Amino acid sequence: MAQDGKRRAGATPxxxxxxxARPPSMADVAALAGVSGQTVSRVANNxxxxxxxxxxxxxxxxxxxxxxxxxxxxxxxxxxxxMIGVVTFDLRAHGNARxxxxxxxxxxxxxxxxxxxxxxxxxEQAVREAFDRLSTQAVDGIIVNEPQMLxxxxxxxxxxxxxxxxxxxxxxxxxxxxxxxxxxVRAAVTHLLDLGHHTVAHLAGPQDSYPARRxxxxxxxxxxxxxxxxxxxxxxxWSAESGYLIxxxxxxxxxxxxxxxxxDQMALGLLRALHEAxxxxxxxxxxxxxxxxxxxxxxxxxxxxxxQDFEEIGRQSVALLLxxxxxxxxxxxxxxxAAAVSVAPRxxxxxxxxxxxx
Amino acid sequence: MAQDGKRRAGATPxxxxxxxARPPSMADVAALAGVSGQTVSRVANNxxxxxxxxxxxxxxxxxxxxxxxxxxxxxxxxxxxxMIGVVTFDLRAHGNARxxxxxxxxxxxxxxxxxxxxxxxxxEQAVREAFDRLSTQAVDGIIVNEPQMLxxxxxxxxxxxxxxxxxxxxxxxxxxxxxxxxxxVRAAVTHLLDLGHHTVAHLAGPQDSYPARRxxxxxxxxxxxxxxxxxxxxxxxWSAESGYLIxxxxxxxxxxxxxxxxxDQMALGLLRALHEAxxxxxxxxxxxxxxxxxxxxxxxxxxxxxxQDFEEIGRQSVALLLxxxxxxxxxxxxxxxAAAVSVAPRxxxxxxxxxxxx
DNA sequence: CGCCGCCATGTTGGCGCTAACATCAACCGC
DNA sequence: GCGGTTGATGTTAGCGCCAACATGGCGGCG
Numbered sequence: 001m002a003q004d005g006k007r008r009a010g011a012t013p014x015x016x017x018x019x020x021a022r023p024p025s026m027a028d029v030a031a032l033a034g035v036s037g038q039t040v041s042r043v044a045n046n047x048x049x050x051x052x053x054x055x056x057x058x059x060x061x062x063x064x065x066x067x068x069x070x071x072x073x074x075x076x077x078x079x080x081x082x083m084i085g086v087v088t089f090d091l092r093a094h095g096n097a098r099x100x101x102x103x104x105x106x107x108x109x110x111x112x113x114x115x116x117x118x119x120x121x122x123x124e125q126a127v128r129e130a131f132d133r134l135s136t137q138a139v140d141g142i143i144v145n146e147p148q149m150l151x152x153x154x155x156x157x158x159x160x161x162x163x164x165x166x167x168x169x170x171x172x173x174x175x176x177x178x179x180x181x182x183x184x185v186r187a188a189v190t191h192l193l194d195l196g197h198h199t200v201a202h203l204a205g206p207q208d209s210y211p212a213r214r215x216x217x218x219x220x221x222x223x224x225x226x227x228x229x230x231x232x233x234x235x236x237x238w239s240a241e242s243g244y245l246i247x248x249x250x251x252x253x254x255x256x257x258x259x260x261x262x263x264d265q266m267a268l269g270l271l272r273a274l275h276e277a278x279x280x281x282x283x284x285x286x287x288x289x290x291x292x293x294x295x296x297x298x299x300x301x302x303x304x305x306x307x308q309d310f311e312e313i314g315r316q317s318v319a320l321l322l323x324x325x326x327x328x329x330x331x332x333x334x335x336x337x338a339a340a341v342s343v344a345p346r347x348x349x350x351x352x353x354x355x356x357x358x
Numbered sequence: 359m360a361q362d363g364k365r366r367a368g369a370t371p372x373x374x375x376x377x378x379a380r381p382p383s384m385a386d387v388a389a390l391a392g393v394s395g396q397t398v399s400r401v402a403n404n405x406x407x408x409x410x411x412x413x414x415x416x417x418x419x420x421x422x423x424x425x426x427x428x429x430x431x432x433x434x435x436x437x438x439x440x441m442i443g444v445v446t447f448d449l450r451a452h453g454n455a456r457x458x459x460x461x462x463x464x465x466x467x468x469x470x471x472x473x474x475x476x477x478x479x480x481x482e483q484a485v486r487e488a489f490d491r492l493s494t495q496a497v498d499g500i501i502v503n504e505p506q507m508l509x510x511x512x513x514x515x516x517x518x519x520x521x522x523x524x525x526x527x528x529x530x531x532x533x534x535x536x537x538x539x540x541x542x543v544r545a546a547v548t549h550l551l552d553l554g555h556h557t558v559a560h561l562a563g564p565q566d567s568y569p570a571r572r573x574x575x576x577x578x579x580x581x582x583x584x585x586x587x588x589x590x591x592x593x594x595x596w597s598a599e600s601g602y603l604i605x606x607x608x609x610x611x612x613x614x615x616x617x618x619x620x621x622d623q624m625a626l627g628l629l630r631a632l633h634e635a636x637x638x639x640x641x642x643x644x645x646x647x648x649x650x651x652x653x654x655x656x657x658x659x660x661x662x663x664x665x666q667d668f669e670e671i672g673r674q675s676v677a678l679l680l681x682x683x684x685x686x687x688x689x690x691x692x693x694x695x696a697a698a699v700s701v702a703p704r705x706x707x708x709x710x711x712x713x714x715x716x
Numbered sequence: 717c718g719c720c721g722c723c724a725t726g727t728t729g730g731c732g733c734t735a736a737c738a739t740c741a742a743c744c745g746c
Numbered sequence: 747g748c749g750g751t752t753g754a755t756g757t758t759a760g761c762g763c764c765a766a767c768a769t770g771g772c773g774g775c776g
Contacts, residue, residue, distance in 0.1 A: 025732055036756045041734060051754060071496040072433035073732035076761050081430065083473075091449070091459035092652060101449035104476045113495045114474050115441075118462045137471045138429040240656040269656045294450060298598040298627045300658045383762055394726050399764060409724060431762030434731050720774090727768070738757070744750080 024065040033061035044069050075138065084321065085115045085139035087130045089122070089146045093238065094265075094293055095310060099145050099166055102314025110322065115139055119146060122208070135161065141321045144174075162324035164317050167210055175324065177317045177341040181211055184306040184345030185218035188260055188288045190226075191304070191347055196355045197258040197286065199228040203246055203270060204235045205262040212238075215262045215290065231256070236266045243269025251277035257285055257356040264289035264296045264305055271299055271352070282354035292348055301351035309343050316341045382423040391419035402427050433496065442679065443473045443497035445488045447480070447504045451596065452623075452651055453668060457503050457524055460672025468680065473497055477504060480566070493519065499679045502532075520682035522675050525568060533682065535674045535699040539569055542664040542703030543576035546618055546646045548584075549662070549705055554713045555616040555644065557586040561604055561628060562593050563620040570596075573620045573648065589614070594624045601627025609635035615643055615714040622647035622654045622663055629657060629710070640712035650706055659709035667701050674699045 026044075030037045035058060042050050043058040050058075061067075075081045084107055091097045100116070107114045115137060117130045127146065134142055141162040165176045192200045202219045205212025216233055223230045234250065236242030243266030250256055251274050261267035267289035271281055279285050281301055289296060289305035296303040320341060384402070388395045393416060400408050401416040408416075419425075433439045442465055449455045458474070465472045473495060475488040485504065492500055499520040523534045550558045560577045563570025574591055581588045592608065594600030601624030608614055609632050619625035625647030629639055637643050639659055647654060650665035678699060 026734095027732080037732090038734080038757080039755060042755090045734085049753060049755090054754080068494045070434070070732050071494070072430045072439065073761090074734075075430035076428070076434050076763085077732080077734040079761075091455045092452075094450075097449045097455040101476060104474050105478070108476060108491075113491070116458075116462050116472050116474050118459060118466060120463070133466075133471070136426045136429070240653045244656055265653060268653055272656045272658055272660075275658055295598045295623060295626055295653065298602055298630045300630055300633055302630075384764095385762080395762090396727080396764080397725060400725090403764085407724065412724080428762050431731090432764075434733085435762075435764040437731075717776100719776095722772085722774105724771090725769085728766090730765100731763090733761085735760095736758090739755080741752105741754085743752080746748100 023070075024067045025070070026067075028065055029058065029061045029067050032065060033058045081138040081140050082112050083115055083139045084112050084318070085117065085134035085137065085142040087117050087119060087127065087134065087142060087144045087146065089119050091118070095291060095308065096145060098310035099314050099317075102311045103143060103145070103318055104314075105311075106315045106318035110318075112140075112322075122146070141325045143317050143321055145317075162321055164321040164324070166313060166317055175320050175339040175341075177313055177320055178211075178343065179308045179313065179345050180342045181214045181345070182218040182221075184290065184308070184347070185215050185260070186222045187345070187347040188290070188304075188306050189219055189222040191349065192258040192260065192286055192288060192353060193226055193228070195258075195286065195353060198356075199223060199231060200258045200260050201231045201250060201253075201256045202233045203243060203250070203259055203261040203266050204233050205266075206237050207235055209238075212262055219260055236262070236269075238263055238265060240265045240269040242266060244273050245269070247271075247273025248277065250274075251279050251285075258287075258353075259285060260288045260290075262290055264291045264293045264303060267296075267303055267305070267352075268299060271301075271303070275300075282352050284357060286353040286356070288353060297350060299352070304350045304353040305348055307346045307348050309345070312343045316343065381428075382425045383428070384425075386423055387416065387419045387425050390423065391416045439496040439498050440470050441473055441497045442470050442676070443475065443492035443495065443500040445475050445477060445485065445492065445500060445502045445504065447477050449476070453649060453666065454503060456668035457672050457675075460669040461501060461503070461676055462672075463669075464673045464676035468676075470498075470680075480504070499683045501675050501679055520679055522679045522682070524671060524675055533678050533697040533699075535671055535678055536569075536701065537666045537671065537703050538700045539572045539703070540576040540579075542648065542666070542705070543573050543618070544580045545703070545705040546648070546662075546664050547577055547580040549707065550616040550618065550644055550646060550711060551584055551586070553616075553644065553711060556714075557581060557589060558616045558618050559589045559608060559611075559614045560591045561601060561608070561617055561619040561624050562591050563624075564595050565593050567596075570620055577618055594620070594627075596621055596623060598623045598627040600624060602631050603627070605629075605631025606635065608632075609637050609643075616645075616711075617643060618646045618648075620648055622649045622651045622661060625654075625661055625663070625710075626657055629659075629661070633658075640710050642715060644711040644714070646711060655708060657710070662708045662711040663706055665704045665706050667703070670701045674701065 026037045026040045030040045033040065035054060039050065039054060040058055043055050086100065086103055088100050089096055091100065104114050115134065117133050119126045119130045139161065143164050143166065145166040163174045165174045167176055167178045189200050200223065202216060204216045207213065220230055234246045236246050243261060247270035250259060250270065259270060261270055267287055270287055274281050274285055281287050287303065289303050292305045292307035296305050320339060384395045384398045388398045391398065393412060397408065397412060398416055401413050444458065444461055446458050447454055449458065462472050473492065475491050477484045477488045497519065501522050501524065503524040521532045523532045525534055525536045547558050558577070558581065560574060562574045565571065578588055592604045594604050601619060605628035608617060608628065617628060619628055625645055628645055632639050632643055639645055645661065647661050647663035650663045654661040654663050678697060
């Protein structure tokens with residue numbers, strides 16, 4: 001390993017270099033094209049002030065050598081990494097995976113790349129650790145995709161980097177993008193009331209989750225606004241299993257004719273519990289979910305649910321982040337009142353809802 | 359030479375104010391700790407030959423300044439990026455998301471980071487493009503998570519980088535990690551035969567997918583080996599919808615008493631089709647899936663399926679890649695017969711299978 | 717006691733690239 | 747035609763870090 005003639009600068013300047021695997025550098029291209037390195041740099045960066053003929057010559061030299069600019073060198077020289085960090089949580093959760101996918105996809109349309117860090121627990125420390133990793137790891141901006149635990153107090157991130165949080169909430173200080181949960185919930189609950197149900201029970205997500213809380217609140221307000229009674233809330237953990245377990249209890253309450261579940265997976269468990277308890281859906285009980293998984297249309301019965309536009313959320317997050325990165329190079333320090341982008345959800349009516357039994 | 363002559367303030371007259379709070383560099387730490395930069399470097403890289411007292415002094419200086427090594431500079435100097443690239447496909451597919459998650463997780467236990475590139479189509483060109491992005495983007499190794507289209511011919515990747523493919527197949531030239539599909543399928547089909555079914559129909563994945571093909575072949579062989587008839591195969595596209603559509607046809611074949619679906623989502627569609635056709639599962643028809651989604655235990659009825667250990671697959675992929683990266687620094691060029699790691703699947707018996715009607 | 721080798725630490729050079737300035741030719745209007 | 751432009755290109759000096767060598771103190775051993 002020691003020798004290898006690794007310094008090509010030394011001897012054999014023009015002669016057949018040792019051809020050792022070292023990738024071609026700007027200097028190689030420059031030599032081949034008969035220009036200076038700076039000109040190669042200009043071509044590589046698409047600067048305008050290069051003569052057309054020269055540009056072509058350089059380009060063909062690049063192609064001939066299979067030249068690719070060295071990202072590390074560029075980053076070192078410019079101080080920018082052309083890289084966006086994403087902090088994400090459990091990818092088994094459908095929504096997280098969808099958001100990640102669309103973020104990656106959106107970033108790919110720019111000349112940035114994506115570095116992903118996973119957080120394994122919802123603790124503040126875990127988030128902070130992930131953050132540290134990313135800050136160390138040379139990114140120019142960060143997208144935090146963790147709608148679960150974002151206590152305003154908790155998320156005080158040591159970071160001079162632009163940040164976007166995927167979570168529609170007004171309470172924290174970072175720019176955010178997310179579904180307008182309240183609107184989706186209102187549509188779902190109103191749909192049930194319009195069908196003639198007196199009120200709607202709620203199978204909520206975990207209490208420490210922001211979106212879960214928001215959905216529960218929206219459910220509550222919608223019923224209140226309609227002058228209906230608000231039955232006690234049951235809290236699951238987003239899983240089908242919790243939906244099933246809680247569903248067994250719900251099934252025993254004969255007064256319940258309609259249930260709004262905070263996500264589709266819990267709704268699935270609920271459907272099974274109701275089925276086993278001999279309470280047919282939607283004849284006896286109506287069920288609405290939230291998320292619109294690809295599978296939900298094939299549940300028994302097909303699930304009425306609220307569709308979330310994850311693609312749009314990812315796209316908007318990236319747009320917002322890039323926006324910040326450009327406008328606030330590193331200066332400012334003005335977190336400026338945290339722009340919030342809201343993406344509209346949409347009710348999808350299927351077979352799990354019907355008027356209550358006469 | 360150690361003097362501060364390097365101050366940019368001196369060189370650039372009247373230039374932008376020094377307001378730019380540049381992050382602390384190694385030199386800053388060195389100055390504060392009263393050592394040379396090289397010693398700081400040694401401490402940062404955990405080299406052994408540093409006096410304990412010195413090390414502590416440097417460490418505390420680092421902490422005081424909030425020093426983080428600059429990845430770009432390090433990469434430039436060493437030629438290694440400490441970064442692993444992952445090429446992934448549709449993250450809506452449960453398996454892909456799971457694999458990605460476990461890869462990210464496993465990488466996180468090393469001091470590497472992960473850069474993700476998504477491929478949007480199964481074409482060779484798309485894969486190649488993703489590859490180019492990654493090669494340009496400074497990674498030391500690549501994991502390709504696309505079990506779908508990996509025609510040996512197609513995947514001839516211009517790359518001197520170590521590669522691991524997530525796909526258990528002997529046909530291509532890269533080291534690979536994947537589930538032992540054949541074994542899982544054998545378990546599933548045998549389970550049905552043992553229950554007393556004469557034969558088992560197959561709802562397969564798309565014909566251009568390797569795992570789909572492998573599963574179909576394994577199904578075929580298992581039946582052959584048992585001396586059973588092999589009914590015609592139907593091909594879906596992995597989606598619940600395709601499972602439903604094809605399921606409607608299957609439901610019309612009275613001779614069918616057991617179906618093996620190539621994944622859980624299609625099995626879900628199939629369950630619904632059978633239900634609608636008045637063919638109860640498992641009393642009239644038994645169904646087995648593949649993947650073991652978290653939701654599958656709550657289908658109606660709970661789905662018997664083959665569990666894939668995605669975590670293990672991710673972990674092994676990373677291990678294999680790191681292994682390669684260390685053993686074949688840049689030399690060799692010997693792709694060495696493509697190691698293949700196989701992860702054992704496991705049959706999970708639930709309520710969707712039963713003996714055929716007497 | 718003098719030579720050797722070992723260890724902790726310092727010094728030098730350069731990784732590949734770009735910003736900022738320097739240069740040089742062509743060209744402008746009056 | 748001459749100062750002043752403009753546009754294309756070259757030159758210089760690092761960006762922050764690490765590999766390789768250089769140095770200098772110290773103990774061991776014949």
